[in-house]
Amino acid sequence: MSRIKFDVLIIGAGAYGLSCAWWMARRRTGARILVVDEGEFASGASGRNGAGFRMQWGLDLNIRLCQESIGFFETAAEQLEYPRGIELKQDGYLVLAHSPKALATLRSSLEIQHRYGVPSELLDADDCVKMVPALGRDRLVGGTFCGKDGTISPFLLLDSLLKACRREQVDVRYGTRVEKLARANGGFSATVKDGTIEADKVLLCTDWAVPELLASLGIALPVKSLPKEAIVTVPCAPKVKPILISLEHHISVNQVARGSIIFVVSRAREGTEIESTPDFLSFAAPKIVDLLPGVADVPVLRTWGGVSSLTPDMQPILGETEVEGLYVAVSSFRGLMTSPAVGRIMSALILENDTNDPVLTRLTPRRFETGDLIVEPLLNQE
Amino acid sequence: MQRSVAIVGAGPAGMAAAIEAVRRGCRVTLVDEAERPGGQIYRQAHPALAGEEHAEPAELARKQALIERFQRIVGKLDYRAGATVYAAFRNGELHISEGGRTEVLRPDATILATGVREIAIPFPGWTLPGVMFAGGAQAILKSQKVLPGARAVVAGCGPLPLVVAAQLLRAGGEVAALALLRPLTDMLAQPRSLWHGREIVRDGFRYASTVRRAGVPHLAGYVPVRTRGTECLEAAVLARVDAAGRIVPGTEREISCDLLAINYGFVANSELAAMAGVRMHRDPVIGGWLPVVDGWGRTSIPGLFAAGDGAELRGALVAEADGTIVGAAAASPGVEASPDFELAAAIARRARHLEFQKAVRRTLRLPIELWRLVTDDTTVCRCENVRLAEIKEAMASGHRSLNAVKRNIRSGMGWCGGRTCLPAIASLVELSTGSAPTEMMTPRPMARPVSFAALARRGKAGPT
Numbered sequence: 001m002s003r004i005k006f007d008v009l010i011i012g013a014g015a016y017g018l019s020c021a022w023w024m025a026r027r028r029t030g031a032r033i034l035v036v037d038e039g040e041f042a043s044g045a046s047g048r049n050g051a052g053f054r055m056q057w058g059l060d061l062n063i064r065l066c067q068e069s070i071g072f073f074e075t076a077a078e079q080l081e082y083p084r085g086i087e088l089k090q091d092g093y094l095v096l097a098h099s100p101k102a103l104a105t106l107r108s109s110l111e112i113q114h115r116y117g118v119p120s121e122l123l124d125a126d127d128c129v130k131m132v133p134a135l136g137r138d139r140l141v142g143g144t145f146c147g148k149d150g151t152i153s154p155f156l157l158l159d160s161l162l163k164a165c166r167r168e169q170v171d172v173r174y175g176t177r178v179e180k181l182a183r184a185n186g187g188f189s190a191t192v193k194d195g196t197i198e199a200d201k202v203l204l205c206t207d208w209a210v211p212e213l214l215a216s217l218g219i220a221l222p223v224k225s226l227p228k229e230a231i232v233t234v235p236c237a238p239k240v241k242p243i244l245i246s247l248e249h250h251i252s253v254n255q256v257a258r259g260s261i262i263f264v265v266s267r268a269r270e271g272t273e274i275e276s277t278p279d280f281l282s283f284a285a286p287k288i289v290d291l292l293p294g295v296a297d298v299p300v301l302r303t304w305g306g307v308s309s310l311t312p313d314m315q316p317i318l319g320e321t322e323v324e325g326l327y328v329a330v331s332s333f334r335g336l337m338t339s340p341a342v343g344r345i346m347s348a349l350i351l352e353n354d355t356n357d358p359v360l361t362r363l364t365p366r367r368f369e370t371g372d373l374i375v376e377p378l379l380n381q382e
Numbered sequence: 383m384q385r386s387v388a389i390v391g392a393g394p395a396g397m398a399a400a401i402e403a404v405r406r407g408c409r410v411t412l413v414d415e416a417e418r419p420g421g422q423i424y425r426q427a428h429p430a431l432a433g434e435e436h437a438e439p440a441e442l443a444r445k446q447a448l449i450e451r452f453q454r455i456v457g458k459l460d461y462r463a464g465a466t467v468y469a470a471f472r473n474g475e476l477h478i479s480e481g482g483r484t485e486v487l488r489p490d491a492t493i494l495a496t497g498v499r500e501i502a503i504p505f506p507g508w509t510l511p512g513v514m515f516a517g518g519a520q521a522i523l524k525s526q527k528v529l530p531g532a533r534a535v536v537a538g539c540g541p542l543p544l545v546v547a548a549q550l551l552r553a554g555g556e557v558a559a560l561a562l563l564r565p566l567t568d569m570l571a572q573p574r575s576l577w578h579g580r581e582i583v584r585d586g587f588r589y590a591s592t593v594r595r596a597g598v599p600h601l602a603g604y605v606p607v608r609t610r611g612t613e614c615l616e617a618a619v620l621a622r623v624d625a626a627g628r629i630v631p632g633t634e635r636e637i638s639c640d641l642l643a644i645n646y647g648f649v650a651n652s653e654l655a656a657m658a659g660v661r662m663h664r665d666p667v668i669g670g671w672l673p674v675v676d677g678w679g680r681t682s683i684p685g686l687f688a689a690g691d692g693a694e695l696r697g698a699l700v701a702e703a704d705g706t707i708v709g710a711a712a713a714s715p716g717v718e719a720s721p722d723f724e725l726a727a728a729i730a731r732r733a734r735h736l737e738f739q740k741a742v743r744r745t746l747r748l749p750i751e752l753w754r755l756v757t758d759d760t761t762v763c764r765c766e767n768v769r770l771a772e773i774k775e776a777m778a779s780g781h782r783s784l785n786a787v788k789r790n791i792r793s794g795m796g797w798c799g800g801r802t803c804l805p806a807i808a809s810l811v812e813l814s815t816g817s818a819p820t821e822m823m824t825p826r827p828m829a830r831p832v833s834f835a836a837l838a839r840r841g842k843a844g845p846t
Contacts, residue, residue: 041781042789155789163779174780234797234831276827278471282486285837296838299831302799 005198006034006171008350009190011178011213012205013037014046015154015336016329018161018172019343020203020350022080025168027347033170034197036190038177042158045207046336048274048306050230050264052243052254053337054093054149055118058109058377061315061359063116065338072340073152081167082160086152087257092242093149094128095378096291098139102247106144109378113146120146134239134294139248151243151254154336180216187325201350203327208272208309210330219321222368223330225272226310228264229280231288233298235259240292249291251284261295263288276303308333313373318342318363319349328365384409387712388476388489390467390654393421394698395690396495397452398705399712403493404455405724406713411460411487413467413478415830419452420445421497422517423698425524433527436552437545438585448702469827470494470658474685479832483839491685491712494655494673495705496692498648501668501805503748504762504770505755506608512615516546516645529555531641535618537561537606538645540746541586546643548589551596558637560593561604561620563646563752569741579738582699606642607634607755618642627749647746649805650692653825658686662822667747668695670805671822678718679708687712695746696739703732753806753813762810763803765796773807777814784808784823794823797831 008024010017013035021035037044053073055066077085097103106122113120124142129135131145165172180191187200204210208225235258244253250266265284280303289296309330311317316338317330329346331338348354355361362374387403389396392414403410418426424445427433435442465480476487500515502508512531516538522530533556536547547560566586569576576583593600603622607629610617622633649670656662661682662671672694679687689708690701706728710717721729756762758771768791776790784804787793793807794800800823812818 040783041786043785047789155792159779159790276469278469278473278475278477278486281469281477281827281837282484282840285834288834289838296835297833299833300828300837301797301831302795303827 006032008033008201009197009199010035010203010205013172014044015339016342017205018165019339020346021170022161022165023343023347024351025170028351035172036176037174040174042155045306045308046158047154049154049336050252050254050262051151051154056093056095056120056146061362065341068341069338080160080164086156086160088152089257090148090150092145092147094143094145094242094244096143096246097141098248100141103141105377118146120144132240134292136290136293151256181213201325205329207331208307210328217323221365222312224310225307227271227273227307228266229305231263231303232301233261234301236298239294246291249287272307274307275305314379315374316363317365319360319365321365386489387491388487389493389495391495391497392419393497395701395705397448398702399493399495399689399709400459401451401455402706402709403713404458408713413462413465415466417464425521427525427527431527436549438588441585466830468830468832470654472659479836482836484836485842493687493689493708493712494692495689496651498650498691498695501646501649503646503755504760506757506760509761510609510611510615512640513642516542516643519643520546523549523553529553533558533639534641534643535559535637535639536643539563540647542645545589548592551592557598558639559599559601561601563605564745565602568744572741575737575741578734615640615642627751648695653829655688657825667743669809678711699735700732703728750813753809762806763793765798766792768793784819788823
């Protein structure tokens with residue numbers, strides 16, 4: 001194990017970890033940055049998610065994080081020098097309501113979206129079905145639509161970030177699990193299988209697993225794990241042009257550039273089970289047929305599981321912990337779609353102590369002590 | 383309560399296991415994808431299709447004997463022909479799809495008798511219509527009773543290419559060449575093994591005699607290196623390789639044909655075992671992953687057994703004996719302490735046929751250099767159109783495991799779930815890095831695609 005002391009050790013090589021590393025390397029040439037991940041390439045939550053992004057939120061900070069990030073996705077091929085591109089598809093995002101109450105919540109969010117320049121619009125049930133003929137009409141009352149929202153390939157975003165990081169001399173090591181984190185010599189020492197890693201500062205990007213590492217330093221952060229499961233179909237003719245999310249069904253639907261349709265299904269359970277569960281398909285299939293009768297005959301190719309993080313107010317946690325030099329970036333289930341903005345904000349905070357971004361004040365890890373929780377109307381309606 | 387045993391696959395191992403488990407008084411469910419029992423090796427044509435079989439009479443007699451034994455007990459079985467197991471879980475559940483519906487089985491014991499599939503070494507032009515697995519060509523002969531091509535080149539290693547060449551000839555086809563990587567006479571180095579497999583050896587001599595009498599040119603040590611043809615196969619180009627598997631320059635021969643039937647051996651259909659979480663190991667000779675089993679077919683998961691070629695490639699006769707043994711172990715826990723006469727006989731039979739398989743195995747070893755037949759432009763993963771160049775680029779970026787390669791270039795993510803390309807990619811990683819990946823690609827549901835409509839319609843179909 002090398003004896004060099006790193007400026008920053010980032011734990012977790014998902015979208016947050018790699019994006020933060022890339023932004024740091026760009027911000028300070030020569031910075032010694034190490035990213036470690038216990039798994040292999042794209043094996044965690046970032047590589048398992050449904051691949052959609054949207055700026056249709058009900059809260060300014062989510063809108064701004066996503067707007068900035070979508071701007072990055074649009075130019076990622078150039079910025080990350082990745083000619084293959086990240087399979088960006090901006091065919092819009094349709095948020096569906098199956099009750100008047102849900103539609104009222106969507107309608108009220110339009111106001112703040114329009115204030116921030118989000119080109120979203122209200123649709124009635126007929127408009128929705130015209131846009132996606134495969135949709136079922138039962139109980140559907142309408143939705144909101146934004147044509148700038150869309151999808152990318154998580155694998156390609158991660159690969160482009162990984163290659164860009166390595167070009168900028170960031171050291172990225174897979175298969176390296178940090179067993180324990182301790183303060184040492186004015187910085188930190190991380191215990192790994194074959195020795196220790198020394199760093200001035202540490203950024204935790206392990207999402208739902210953040211509490212485990214914080215515990216070794218005596219810090220508690222109320223981050224829970226939220227298992228989700230996903231389904232991908234065989235490639236088929238275009239059936240779902242925009243991405244869909246149904247607030248009632250807890251299902252998001254994304255037909256990617258290759259023609260496969262990806263469904264991400266949430267159900268109330270806890271745990272860190274990352275593989276498909278036996279009763280998942282019998283739970284999900286009737287809901288999917290109810291939401292989208294037009295896909296009933298499409299064959300399912302594969303299922304997989306993933307775990308995302310969940311915070312008490314369902315908002316990310318970004319900032320320095322009570323231990324100086326120790327930072328966290330927890331996504332609360334929107335890591336991929338906010339990763340570019342979070343990378344920029346965290347790199348400025350960690351390398352330049354720049355706390356000016358208003359997002360940082362509100363997303364601070366301290367808010368759970370002070371009780372300053374955030375309310376996102378689109379998430380808190382049930 | 384009556385013990386329930388589910389068996390996946392109705393080839394020799396699955397049929398024998400079903401017979402044994404019924405004999406021991408179990409409630410047996412047998413799930414098989416095909417309409418008729420037999421598996422790949424004992425595949426049966428639709429009864430209405432006329433035409434004789436071209437296999438050796440002794441082989442046909444073995445097939446008939448087993449199928450007749452099976453038919454005698456089939457009334458006591460819950461036999462699901464035309465049904466598919468699309469998922470298996472550690473908790474013992476088997477999820478099956480049948481007639482547009484899906485159903486969950488929760489048996490006391492499960493025997494996976496899922497058999498094998500053929501190995502392909504991709505080469506330029508291998509995706510041209512007219513190029514197929516030798517076993518695939520044989521399946522067309524067996525089940526459809528038609529010739530898969532008028533003028534064939536048959537190539538590969540092990541005994542199957544010889545058998546297929548002979549059967550094509552007997553069906554009235556022309557065989558322009560038989561190219562074998564290793565001479566079958568390699569088996570003669572183990573005369574004791576040959577004696578134990580004398581009934582198979584006799585069949586082999588008869589097939590060889592069919593090929594010799596027809597004057598089929600034998601290209602010893604040749605392999606197909608590319609094809610010619612636009613819409614479909616017009617000619618195969620073969621070249622000789624040395625003992626290390628490297629092409630010998632200047633030995634190319636072009637042979638016009640409309641069928642190129644290739645078999646480089648087999649890998650186990652072990653996805654269901656791996657999906658359930660069974661401990662797996664890689665077969666050191668031919669590649670591919672196998673469930674770790676003991677002599678009774680027991681895997682690392684209690685109640686989950688594997689039998690026949692799906693547990694280890696050893697041919698139909700071993701599979702049949704193995705099916706009886708594993709069927710007994712699944713049906714009667716503790717039976718190993720006091721085997722009855724039938725079980726003891728099956729154990730002895732399996733031991734004898736295993737001796738013969740040692741000789742067969744010698745002919746199946748693929749030199750790693752042979753994988754250089756795959757050129758940068760050759761499509762390796764046909765479902766996702768992944769060429770070797772892309773696999774090399776992923777490996778150069780440090781992605782060496784099958785999972786990491788998959789996440790990078792999508793190899794193995796298509797329709798077939800990686801069944802065709804993953805053994806190839808494992809060997810290509812070995813060729814490029816000097817060591818084979820230790821882990822197989824994580825197998826997830828679905829083992830076969832099933833529609834949402836079928837997944838939403840639960841429960842066994844009623845009588846129609």
